[in-house]
Amino acid sequence: MLTQLAIRDYAIVDTLDLELAGGMTAITGETGAGKSILLGALGLCLGERADAGSVRHGAERADLSARFDIAALPAARAWLAERELPADDCLLRRVVTAGGRSKAWINGQPATVADLKMLGERLIEIHGQHAHQALLQEETHLRLLDDFAGHRSAVAELTDTFRRWQATRKRLKQLTENGDEVQARRQLLRYQVEELDLLALGEDELATLEHEQEQLAHAEETLREAQHAAECCDSDDGGVLALLSQALQRLDPLPGSDRGALAEVIGMLGEARIQVEEAVRELHRFADATELDPERLTWVESRLGEVHRIARKHHVMPDELPALHRRLHQELEGLEGGDHDLEALRSEVESLRDRWREQARGVGETRREAASRFGKAVQEQLAFLAMGKARFEVEVATRQSPQPEGMEGVRFLISANPGQPPRPLSKVASGGELSRISLAIQVVAARHSTIPSLVFDEVDVGISGATAEIVGQLLRRLGENGQVMTVTHLPQVAAQAHHHLHIEKQARRDTTLTRMALLDEAGRVSELARMLGGVHLSDRTLAHAREMLDASQQGAAH
Template sequence: MLVQLAIRDFAIVDSLDLELHGGMTAITGETGAGKSILLGALGLCLGERADAGSVRHGAERADLSARFDIAALPEAGAWLAERELAADECLLRRVVTASGRSKAWINGQPATVADLKALGDHLIEIHGQHAHQALLREETHLRMLDDFAGHSAEVTSLSALYRDWQDKRRRLKRLSEDGEEIQARRQLLRYQVEELDQLALGENELKALEEEQESLAHAEETLREAQFAAECCDNDEAGALHLLNQAVLRLEPLPGSDRGALADILSMLGDARIQVEEASRELHRFAEHTELDPERLAWVEDRLGEVHRIARKHHVMPEELCGLHQRLRQELDGLEGGEHDLETLTTELQALRDQWRQKARGIAEARREAASRFGNAVQEQLAFLAMGKASFKVEVENRETPAPNGLDAVRFLISANPGQPPRPLAKVASGGELSRISLAIQVVAATHSTIPSLVFDEVDVGVSGATAEIVGQLLRRLGESGQVMTVTHLPQVAAQAHQHLHIEKQADADTTLTRMALLDSAGRVRELARMLGGVTLSDRTLAHAREMLDASQHPTH
């Protein structure tokens, strides 16, 4: 419920703090006094478009705020909680500068205009004086019927299904259009990966092959030289070992004093003889284990040749083949997955289409059932509004082309006179009739609204007399279960209100300002007398106003 509206430097209002209550509140004043300013300020707080003309002349900015009690609005509370803005109350604030720029806040945190609009949909409903124009559009008829039926959540779910369905349809179309190019790439990758699979080059195999080829290619030369070296070590007549033995044999017999001086030399020759003997044994062992394997050499060289050939074919170095193989395999897996995606999308698309149609058929049945109840409810209100002979009907027609909100077209039809078939509102209703029809529809819609705060902006245009009194009674009845604010020019309507706000324009030589006040009983009588048409408030007019107010506030039935 709207509990406070604060206005600073907006239009011709310098400062206004308005406390609001439940029930029905009438807002009245002379033409041009600024009744629309109140709703304009509220509209800006709810995200309507702002411009520099909103700022009071001479001021730098307009500052507007609306405070709501959201205890009975769980959807608004959930919206705030999702954005970590939860509180016991909801404060919307909008500042518009003289240059036309604006800023917005929700519970003290910066917000966008779109945020204000989205949250505002959970806080209050405004039925404007031009609402009957919206009633000429069929999309309005569908929305109002869904709100009346109470399955707006199901329609929202249906719309989400439709968006998902259409998104998958577009993705499937793109995949299908790209199919030939993707298929060609897939075939090439399959061939390339299969070729590299057959090559099956190990991670470190290339280096091992190159080392083995080097060894095998020089095996014969290595064996020959090893054997020659062994012969140099242990040949019986000219080998190093034989010569070392001869040297030792010559030095050992030397006599006396020379024997001591040669001891170290003889030790070194002994060590050398041991080293040569060991080298000789190792050379013979090496020669014995060195084999000439031309077949293995041929296989290794063929294997290396194949590796280099495929590397050249892919324009990479041989050592890059393993990485290339992995990349091509990953790309192929991705495309194979895309082929799977195509099949999966086709299946999912069919499932979504079937799910959407099943849900749409269920909603269509609910709409047809609700259409009868809605039509009867509006018919009943029309009877109250002196149009008892009119016939109102809600037509629900199936259409072939799917839409986000289903397969139904909804039309409000009216026959203002007996014997005439119902026709669309725009084609048969006069201005006065359309105002009353619009009011009847809005009252029915508001009765079934989940939002307890309702604003009616001169929706009683075109009615008068006893019908105007009935309009007031309808609005008062709505206010008894929530909050109703109505801008009106009709005393019969204003008299029905639980509280009465009066707006007046005060002007002097320099400025024109709007003032607003909550009227007491005496003030209400004077205002009703003024609305009854008295330029001068005579005793008779005041008595009539007092009688009207007493009858409205203390009905006998």
């Protein structure tokens, strides 16, 4: 369940830290005080869309976090464990900047908004102000019935089988209808693969050929220059070696004292002669090893020309030809086995179709059985909400064509008055009746939910009097088995709550802020009196509020 909600610089809230408990919590306040802010902040933590308008005016960012106790939520713990996130606790955090950007975290680890939404569906259910409109759509009817039936996993498997069936059918159709195109493609691939087979270009061959071509093309020039360099070093008419020898010969007859002073110079000249002699030997070895091979050069250049020609033909770079060869070969292998693939696909289509039919049959039987129980459960709630003469039915009809979720279409039908045939909810004229019908359906759906935390956002609109007190009793009973938070404008509902959270708007100089506080018993009496009688509270109104609160709590105790 939701245990903490922290809000920083969101809407007109600067700082708010709420500690929340199990049971039923009523959330009240004057119109415009900001009751929707609490649910808006929670919604952002659960992955709803964010924009720059979420940030309090003058602030750089809004920072929101919601902490959940997930000890009783195995689905949430499993979701976290699958992603290698800590699963002992659950902290969702969302930051929205004034520029409209947003970031999200789950248990301190960066997450996507989609992650928040997926995990949020396993943590809490929100029944919003637009539940009435959603209940007018038959897609909602099917989802609620499936939730009530408790076969979500079976419906998910059914949907997965349907999608695989349709995808395989589409592939088979494409291969069957495009037979001529496939044959033409096969012929082209055969020609291209044979051409590349003949070329047989190795992975590193291109680089080797280019290096060899460069060496062969410049071999004659390189040989000539190497020989000339050797002659410069070792020739009888002024070569480097001859000159070094002459220099040493001139220094050799000098007196001993002078030779001692020039010993270092004489050593350097001697080393230079040795180095030059070694260089001359290397130049001769290089010249002897260098061969002029015009025929090899012609072959290498021809080979490179063929490689570049085929590369241009396929619109790829020359070094990409080996990879292209592999791709075309694999595609050809796939098409060569086309007849076998067609038979395999036909068999797979039939297998998936039969599997879907079997799964759909089981889901359909469960739906029809659950429809009767769901109708009776809603009927009981309607009687409790002073609509005992109404008749509620769940119609399960067989569709003409298969659908991902099965062959059934589901509609909720209602007859508000005796003697009238049941009609779709969208035909119900009275807003008050629709509100009570909607609440009855949501209460039944919530009782069969695997998620113990429920939020009701003004679902009691259009209800008043004794019926409002009954609505409060319904919500309190739901809260006794988990956690229920309800935004309400009815004192009869708020009086039934285990806890009461009050929201008010305060003006400070040039800014307006929202404050939220958990009320004690005296505060609850004052707030109920305000809801009963307006701003100016009389002793009579306060006494009425005290009596209402005492009666609600004592009645709940019994």
